[in-house]
Amino acid sequence: MIDVNQAVQLIAAQAASFGTETIDLSASLNRILKEDWIVDRDLPPFDRVTMDGIAIRYAAFEKGIRTFSTEGVAPAGAPQMTLQNDAGCLEVMTGAVMPLQADTVIRYEDLDLQDGMATVLIEDIARGQNIHVKGIDRKAGEVIVAANTRIGAPEIGIGSSIGKARVTVAALPKVMIISTGDELVEITRTPEPYQIRRSNEYRMRTTLQAQGIQADADHLPDDPAVIREKLAVYLDQYDALILSGGVSKGKFDFLPEALEELGVEKLFHQIQQRPGKPFWFGRYQGRCTIFALPGNPVSSFMCLQRYFVDWLNLCLGAKPTPRPMAILTRDVPFKPDLAYFPEVKLSYNDQGQILATPVIGNGSGDFSNLAEAEAFIELPRGKNVYQAGEVYPVYIYR
Numbered sequence: 001m002i003d004v005n006q007a008v009q010l011i012a013a014q015a016a017s018f019g020t021e022t023i024d025l026s027a028s029l030n031r032i033l034k035e036d037w038i039v040d041r042d043l044p045p046f047d048r049v050t051m052d053g054i055a056i057r058y059a060a061f062e063k064g065i066r067t068f069s070t071e072g073v074a075p076a077g078a079p080q081m082t083l084q085n086d087a088g089c090l091e092v093m094t095g096a097v098m099p100l101q102a103d104t105v106i107r108y109e110d111l112d113l114q115d116g117m118a119t120v121l122i123e124d125i126a127r128g129q130n131i132h133v134k135g136i137d138r139k140a141g142e143v144i145v146a147a148n149t150r151i152g153a154p155e156i157g158i159g160s161s162i163g164k165a166r167v168t169v170a171a172l173p174k175v176m177i178i179s180t181g182d183e184l185v186e187i188t189r190t191p192e193p194y195q196i197r198r199s200n201e202y203r204m205r206t207t208l209q210a211q212g213i214q215a216d217a218d219h220l221p222d223d224p225a226v227i228r229e230k231l232a233v234y235l236d237q238y239d240a241l242i243l244s245g246g247v248s249k250g251k252f253d254f255l256p257e258a259l260e261e262l263g264v265e266k267l268f269h270q271i272q273q274r275p276g277k278p279f280w281f282g283r284y285q286g287r288c289t290i291f292a293l294p295g296n297p298v299s300s301f302m303c304l305q306r307y308f309v310d311w312l313n314l315c316l317g318a319k320p321t322p323r324p325m326a327i328l329t330r331d332v333p334f335k336p337d338l339a340y341f342p343e344v345k346l347s348y349n350d351q352g353q354i355l356a357t358p359v360i361g362n363g364s365g366d367f368s369n370l371a372e373a374e375a376f377i378e379l380p381r382g383k384n385v386y387q388a389g390e391v392y393p394v395y396i397y398r
Helices: 004-012 058-062 155-163 201-211 224-237 255-260 297-316 367-372
Strands: 019-022 055-057 067-074 088-092 103-106 111-114 119-122 143-145 166-170 175-180 217-218 240-244 265-269 279-282 288-293 327-329 343-348 354-358 375-377 391-396
Touching: 004 265, 004 279, 004 297, 055 058, 055 067, 055 111, 143 155, 155 288, 175 201, 175 224, 201 217, 201 240, 201 297, 224 240, 224 255, 224 288, 240 297, 255 265, 255 279, 255 288, 288 297, 297 367, 297 375, 297 391, 327 375, 343 367, 343 391, 354 375, 354 391
Parallel strands: 067 088, 175 217, 175 240, 240 288, 327 354
Antiparallel strands: 019 166, 055 088, 055 103, 067 119, 111 119, 265 279, 279 288, 327 391, 343 354, 343 375, 375 391
């Protein structure tokens, strides 16, 4: 049995790239960018009007001119116009190209505009106001989004603005989720008194969907021959297998033996933690990583959040982000010499700090308790009581 830190190190050592692929920008949300995005022209590409109003020459205002005759209208999307006279102005719309021979924009709100004459009503005017200057955001040739950035809505907007219709991203692993156990039935069936519906598969598939992975799924009976036969196929077809159930020490826990018989290298079995102690982890011929998780729903869900998601981000080369830390709101007694991952509800205090209130359920089989919380908090082994006010990392699953 190993501790959490050793498990993290062993799992991280098995991180490997799955290559890259080029996809439509519109399909790239939450993917990891694998190219630098270069600005193809200055941003903004021209001196851009930022307020509806009139464009004037500031020197004319300095000379005392307060009423300007309008020479025309410059809308957004039209070619650049030219202001002809010191005492003239051009009406300009937000987004328009700033006219030549003009250098200042005065808002409509600060004008009296009648019969083609615009009278300025205020004295607080600054040269160059209400103009978004060409190239002030980025110059052509500069990197605007760096490789290994996770693509979100802001990046998709930027990509659109620089013409990135197709983008190169980290390829995702091909993943199979496998549940085991004769007590499990399809969710469409009415279980017998001795059966339960399969829920881990759906919970884990949803977690992977949030990471952009559309995982396949299968269910295996408690039959060693069938388990070996199916695993032999999946080990060659997938980059990662996520199994739930069958990894403890019961008479029907066939997975550890089957995996080792098929040549999977066991890197560890059992972690000093609760829930999720029976976790089995291994690697097959350098090409398939196996996360064999306990069957209890809270255990498998916690292990997926704590270990698989971090491994996936390492594989994809995602920029590391700081782990959120939260303050315990009450004492948590826990006597076993294990790391403890209780579920917590999150809130915020007046200082903007995250508060974690434990939501203690009825053990690792109490999946209903997951709906009452938003995260797991990691309480390291070595203490009997974790006190209110202490700060620990949280793994947010909502």
